[in-house]
Amino acid sequence: LGFAAWEIAQAKLLWLPRPFFGTPQDLLDVFLTDWKRLGDSLLHSLGLLAVGYGTGSALGIATGVGLGRSPRVRYWVQPVIRLIGPLPPVALLPVAFVLIPSSRLASEALLALAAGFPTAILTWSGVAAVDPAYYDVARTMGARNRFLVLRVALPAAMPQIFVGLFMGLGVSFATLVVAEMLGVKSGLGFYMQWAQGWAAYPNMYAALLVMSLMCTGLVTLLFKLRDRVLSWQKDGLKW
Template sequence: MSGAEATFGVDTAITSQKTATRVSPIAWFAGPVWLLAALLTWRWPDADDFPATDALAAGFAVVGVALLVGAALKLLRERAAWAVALGLGLGAWEVVQAKLLLLPRPFFGTPQDLLDVFLTDWSRLGNSLLHSLGLLLVGYGLGSLIGIATGIGLGRSLRFRYWAHPVLRMIGPLPPVALLPLAFVMIPSSWVAGEALMMLASAFPVAVLTWSGISAVDPAFHDVARTMGAKERFLVFHVALPAALPQIFVGLFMGLGASFAMLVVAEMLGVKAGLGFYMQWAQGWAAYPNMYAALVVMSVMCTGLITLLFRVRDKLLVWQKDGLKW
């Protein structure tokens, strides 16, 4: 490398470092936008007697100050535009509904209504969240284990594949929701019925992708392991499964999404607990802010579980860490 090329490389690195540490101008708009939303919420009279207006204004102000501090400390970079957009969106929602009442109530609530639900009904929301998590983790966990075991059998045993493959093709693609009435009739416990349907929802994609991953393993890997004296157990757990992990995780993600859908349906139609049941109860009493609050909690729960699964995947598949993002 010549001296000019080396100098150019150093200059480029210094310029990139300066660009990375420079605060984007939009970062300085985030705090004022939230502070303006707080001022409008506090000083503009409400069109009706809405709860928690002062608390909402205080919350907007706290976020605005935190964003200003973040901009000063150069912590706001990629998220600065989103902070501005959220501030503008919440401020517009506050003006349109709480101040001008342009949308019909009770179908369209105000930010105050949503905040009031979290302040006054947090215990019921938390209890519903725990019920949903318990139902989901048991059904999804058992379904994933059954799916992985089935995929291993399909990929490694011709006899098992002969008997299991037709059953998988007949039952697997069937939407679990279609079996809901039959499950609640045949299984006396609605909780067990919901678990069984979530197991079916998650087991099918995990089984198919596990089978696909194991079948795609290079036969040379097995030949080398057999040459060194490896038995079938070693071939499964130390050769086939590690090589099939990328495909298995795709199946786990698909199964988790299917379990989310089945969870809500089961809670709305049979299981008398959880966020789905809470939403059904709120809709029956026309408590739409409660329903929206349950949707927010459910979104956070689903996003958190998918993020956790991605963390596990990145930990196990370090060589593919940058291949799939969430």
């Protein structure tokens, strides 16, 4: 019904201006004729996002654990996080492209920053909120500091960590598109810019659809990972 209404409104009644808005047939034609370029752009975007988001998430968790467990780490790292963390990663694009010779490495660094800041803050919050009695019981049974971090602090803070991971993934999506439009000569963002430059608006909408499916799929995978890791509190999950 939706496609039929779209076809009638645009192909028969011309309610929306052409060529900015096409018909369902135009969109289908893009997927049939340009699927190789779309697929290649999707793979480039996924590769860039995997490196940047994965690196930023890992560093964010490590930084958050250090902030939550060590006063010395808080003394040195907290001012840096307060200075750089709140800045939008896309605002640092010109600086990154100047300081880092490779546009891909610069984009990966910005994606790591986008994912790392919320993950570090939420991990810090989760680790700092762990009941000290858990540590006391573990120490009584002979636990060392490594055990306290890996088997006490991280599992207890995992709900907060996943909140940070979801927030970081959302910011990383926005940073990815801007970085591909302005610096990286590949990916869905670059494909969209190319399509707009040639007034190939159906191609642009096809890239938007692919990007939406990519984001939805990654969020769904992260939800499944969260449900598996936090299966011990399944009845308490409300989001």
